[in-house]
Amino acid sequence: LISGDLNLDSTLPSKLPPPPVFRSSAAPPPQGSPASRRARDDTMVGLSEGEKHFIRGGIAQDLRADGRRRLQFRALTVETGIIPQANGSARVRMGATEVIASVKAELGKPTILHPDKGKVSIYVDCSPTAAPMFEGRGSEELSAELSVGLQRCLLGGKSGAGAAIDLSSLIVVEGKACWDLYIDGLVVSSDGNLLDALAAAIKVALSDTGIPKVNVSLNNETDGEPEVDISDEEFLQFDTSGVPVIITLTKVGKHYIVDATSEEESQMSSAVSVSVNSHGQICGLTKRGGAGLDPSVIFDMISVAKNVSQRFYTLLESAFAAAEAVADE
Amino acid sequence: MSAAAAAADTYSPAAEAGSKRRERREELRRHLAEDADWPRADGRSLHDCRPAFMQTGPTTAASGSAYAEFGKTKVIVSVFGPRESKKAMLYSDTGRLNCSVSYTTFATGIRGQGLENKEYSGMLHKALEGAVMLHTFPKTTVDVFALVLESGGSDLPIIISCASLALADAGIMMYDLVTSVSVSCLGKNVIIDPTSDEEAWQDGGLMVSYMPARKEITQLTLTGEWTDGKITNAVELCMDACSKLCEILRERLKDPASLASE
Amino acid sequence: MRDLHLPLNQTQRVRLEAALHELQTLAPAAASAAAVTVADNIPVNHEDNILKGHGTTDQDGEVVATLCGVVERVNKLVYVRTLRARYKPEVGDIIVGRVIEIAPKRWRLEINFSQDAVLMLSSMNLPDGIQRRRTAVDELNMRSIFEENDVVCAEVRGFQHDGSLHLQARSQKYGKLQRGQLLTVPAYLVKRRKLHFHHLEQYDVDLILGCNGFIWVGEHVVVREIADLKEDEQKLSAEAETFTPIETRRHICRLANAARLLSALGFTLTVELIIQTAEASVSSNVEINDMLGAEFYVQTAEGEAKRRGDLLGKKR
Numbered sequence: 054l055i056s057g058d059l060n061l062d063s064t065l066p067s068k069l070p071p072p073p074v075f076r077s078s079a080a081p082p083p084q085g086s087p088a089s090r091r092a093r094d095d096t097m098v099g100l101s102e103g104e105k106h107f108i109r110g111g112i113a114q115d116l117r118a119d120g121r122r123r124l125q126f127r128a129l130t131v132e133t134g135i136i137p138q139a140n141g142s143a144r145v146r147m148g149a150t151e152v153i154a155s156v157k158a159e160l161g162k163p164t165i166l167h168p169d170k171g172k173v174s175i176y177v178d179c180s181p182t183a184a185p186m187f188e189g190r191g192s193e194e195l196s197a198e199l200s201v202g203l204q205r206c207l208l209g210g211k212s213g214a215g216a217a218i219d220l221s222s223l224i225v226v227e228g229k230a231c232w233d234l235y236i237d238g239l240v241v242s243s244d245g246n247l248l249d250a251l252a253a254a255i256k257v258a259l260s261d262t263g264i265p266k267v268n269v270s271l272n273n274e275t276d277g278e279p280e281v282d283i284s285d286e287e288f289l290q291f292d293t294s295g296v297p298v299i300i301t302l303t304k305v306g307k308h309y310i311v312d313a314t315s316e317e318e319s320q321m322s323s324a325v326s327v328s329v330n331s332h333g334q335i336c337g338l339t340k341r342g343g344a345g346l347d348p349s350v351i352f353d354m355i356s357v358a359k360n361v362s363q364r365f366y367t368l369l370e371s372a373f374a375a376a377e378a379v380a381d382e
Numbered sequence: 383m384s385a386a387a388a389a390a391d392t393y394s395p396a397a398e399a400g401s402k403r404r405e406r407r408e409e410l411r412r413h414l415a416e417d418a419d420w421p422r423a424d425g426r427s428l429h430d431c432r433p434a435f436m437q438t439g440p441t442t443a444a445s446g447s448a449y450a451e452f453g454k455t456k457v458i459v460s461v462f463g464p465r466e467s468k469k470a471m472l473y474s475d476t477g478r479l480n481c482s483v484s485y486t487t488f489a490t491g492i493r494g495q496g497l498e499n500k501e502y503s504g505m506l507h508k509a510l511e512g513a514v515m516l517h518t519f520p521k522t523t524v525d526v527f528a529l530v531l532e533s534g535g536s537d538l539p540i541i542i543s544c545a546s547l548a549l550a551d552a553g554i555m556m557y558d559l560v561t562s563v564s565v566s567c568l569g570k571n572v573i574i575d576p577t578s579d580e581e582a583w584q585d586g587g588l589m590v591s592y593m594p595a596r597k598e599i600t601q602l603t604l605t606g607e608w609t610d611g612k613i614t615n616a617v618e619l620c621m622d623a624c625s626k627l628c629e630i631l632r633e634r635l636k637d638p639a640s641l642a643s644e
Numbered sequence: 645m646r647d648l649h650l651p652l653n654q655t656q657r658v659r660l661e662a663a664l665h666e667l668q669t670l671a672p673a674a675a676s677a678a679a680v681t682v683a684d685n686i687p688v689n690h691e692d693n694i695l696k697g698h699g700t701t702d703q704d705g706e707v708v709a710t711l712c713g714v715v716e717r718v719n720k721l722v723y724v725r726t727l728r729a730r731y732k733p734e735v736g737d738i739i740v741g742r743v744i745e746i747a748p749k750r751w752r753l754e755i756n757f758s759q760d761a762v763l764m765l766s767s768m769n770l771p772d773g774i775q776r777r778r779t780a781v782d783e784l785n786m787r788s789i790f791e792e793n794d795v796v797c798a799e800v801r802g803f804q805h806d807g808s809l810h811l812q813a814r815s816q817k818y819g820k821l822q823r824g825q826l827l828t829v830p831a832y833l834v835k836r837r838k839l840h841f842h843h844l845e846q847y848d849v850d851l852i853l854g855c856n857g858f859i860w861v862g863e864h865v866v867v868r869e870i871a872d873l874k875e876d877e878q879k880l881s882a883e884a885e886t887f888t889p890i891e892t893r894r895h896i897c898r899l900a901n902a903a904r905l906l907s908a909l910g911f912t913l914t915v916e917l918i919i920q921t922a923e924a925s926v927s928s929n930v931e932i933n934d935m936l937g938a939e940f941y942v943q944t945a946e947g948e949a950k951r952r953g954d955l956l957g958k959k960r
Contacts, residue, residue: 110888
């Protein structure tokens with residue numbers, strides 16, 4: 054036996070290496086674009102001029118580097134219930150992008166301004182395990198941007214209208230007790246399109262969320278403070294029909310693409326993230342990337358995003374159904 | 383007008399009680415139910431902006447600065463630089479724009495922390511970066527510091543407009559002046575340039591930053607549920623207001639008095 | 645199979661497991677026996693005066709592995725060859741790297757090694773192709789040869805006294821790679837072979853399997869005179885409609901996805917296997933993007949199991 058012929062790679066399934074991450078090697082920060090008004094590259098992807106040209110060409114010719122068309126998504130996989138100690142959780146993978154969302158419900162007190170409403174807080178963390186540049190304070194800016202983007206899309210107007218999560222459904226006793234919903238997103242590995250993935254993960258995590266049933270007994274002895282008995286057997290399913298998805302359209306050259314990888318994102322002139330609910334209503338919008346856009350382009354992007362969102366809904370639903378099927382086995 | 387004086391004049395000593403605020407909200411709701419072109423608390427009609435007072439050069443140390451007062455909202459923006467980027471920054475053939483928005487401790491009704499508002503800092507950066515010709519000052523940084531003296535609603539759009547005036551005052555190369563206007567959606571009505579009370583009870587909000595001469599939108603954010611038609615109308619309303627606001631900015635820059643005061 | 649994140653349905657999972665089991669039984673039994681993890685005992689015959697090599701240590705008279713990998717024995721030397729570690733260069737290896745820094749008289753390249761590789765200006769063919777002393781002017785014009793972030797193909801020249809790795813690119817075939825995509829796969833999936841440059845004429849595609857696991861799939865470049873190259877540069881910057889022809893781009897994407905797929909399955913990447921996989925996808929009418937889908941994964945694993953099975957059958 055010649056040891057050189059040993060091909061361990063095909064021996065044990067358990068020894069199979071994890072799928073390699075297809076990204077350009079760790080490379081130095083990008084150079085600013087030469088004299089063009091292209092946005093400062095947000096991600097630290099270093100690409101040579103030749104590769105950039107190849108990516109732009111692929112987008113113009115409607116055949117991207119991994120063979121996708123402009124408005125095609127990467128393979129989407131979903132897992133639910135991955136964090137047992139949370140009330141609901143989900144993992145969403147889109148290509149090499151992987152995010153986790155967890156929903157935790159805790160009893161709290163409503164604010165004086167909104168005595169008839171619960172509270173929701175959304176926070177995103179970028180783990181340094183995703184990329185070394187997220188270490189220390191490196192991720193702060195990105196985390197904040199993602200958190201704000203999600204809050205804008207999910208929490209609706211200040212009055213609560215158009216919110217994905219009906220805050221008044223979180224109230225237990227008006228003015229006394231309510232559920233505080235803590236939605237946490239975690240970026241596990243990053244290859245572009247983080248906002249869309251996070252929003253999808255949150256949507257799935259919320260459908261996975263069970264809020265314990267509570268029995269309230271108003272007690273005079275305790276100074277009008279309600280006694281709340283949390284059931285650990287009965288759970289109320291969360292209504293997630295109104296939770297939107299976010300579709301980010303990244304504009305490269307004259308065209309827009311969905312589900313951009315970080316390499317493609319580095320070539321963007323601007324990006325518009327539109328959140329669309331299942332009724333096709335727009336319930337949040339953020340423009341990212343600095344270059345100005347003609348108003349007509351923005352309106353066009355909004356209508357494209359609306360069309361694409363229907364496809365994304367179907368995609369997400371089938372992925373969710375597959376995840377449920379696996380969980381049931 | 384000096385910054386200190388402006389602050390002293392408008393400092394509101396007591397935080398309003400929650401109940402009082404709720405009363406006002408009820409009043410607002412009543413107006414909405416009537417669904418007429420009711421006069422707003424400050425006597426404006428739905429599509430009237432507050433009178434804009436803008437001035438260049440309130441601070442002397444900065445390369446450029448501007449002061450803006452829209453009703454109760456008072457903002458001061460200083461621009462420093464371009465100066466050489468710190469060593470730690472990696473080589474770049476375009477300039478950097480460093481934006482920071484902070485609130486004074488007395489800017490809001492409840493005494494705040496006076497901390498930097500990260501969200502607004504990021505949004506200010508995004509609104510301006512498309513307008514500033516960053517490649518004209520490689521290896522250097524321009525700092526834009528905004529300070530909200532009093533928060534009276536539509537803070538961010540006013541900061542953006544004021545910052546672009548300050549950048550122009552500092553002689554930074556720009557494609558166009560950026561002006562920004564926001565609208566609030568209350569029931570069926572869309573009201574422009576909302577005050578903080580109106581913002582607090584809005585069903586949805588939309589902010590547009592616009593370069594009027596180039597007819598390009600540099601930043602657009604939207605919250606709440608909107609229909610297509612409503613978005614189009616609201617964006618057009620904002621763009622129109624932005625163009626008018628830009629005229630005010632232009633006059634301010636042409637104003638010989640402000641030139642002389644530099 | 646935890647690490648292959650595929651939305652497999654029931655039948656696909658069964659088929660994939662069967663294929664992998666098949667592969668496992670086909671592999672020489674010694675292969676799995678030679679696999680060790682950290683702190684595993686490596687059985688040796690102590691009377692042979694064995695030499696303990698890389699990845700082994702002595703513990704109470706026993707040879708113990710300090711790395712995960714395969715035990716290799718060359719005469720008396722026993723060492724552990726790691727699978728997941730970074731690339732370990734050997735002189736003469738053809739590698740693909742990315743320029744990360746331009747230093748005086750040299751470029752620094754990221755090549756998936758524990759340190760950056762150095763490509764000296766003096767180990768480079770000059771743009772005018774004449775052998776001569778490098779002048780100060782040449783030094784100033786270094787950015788016109790390679791810029792930061794450029795993808796470069798070169799050969800490992802050797803280690804310097806200070807342990808730094810030096811490269812050379814003294815041939816027309818080495819140099820800047822443009823118009824294509826760079827994939828990174830674990831270095832152990834690329835075996836050292838006679839040929840690493842492959843011009844796939846039927847596709848008009850260049851495929852370079854760098855020993856460091858960087859794989860370049862790009863439009864075929866004719867080795868040209870320098871004057872042409874300069875002209876090309878100008879064209880590129882103008883970005884007049886000089887994009888890769890759509891037909892070639894299809895081939896590039898197909899081959900790239902074949903390489904992605906094979907490395908995700910953990911198969912050694914050879915040019916034959918990549919072409920075979922790409923052709924299989926064409927003949928079974930799989931869209932380029934669907935090559936990364938579950939069905940084609942299973943199909944490829946089954947195909948490979950069958951191929952190896954046949955190969956073994958013939959040998960016997």
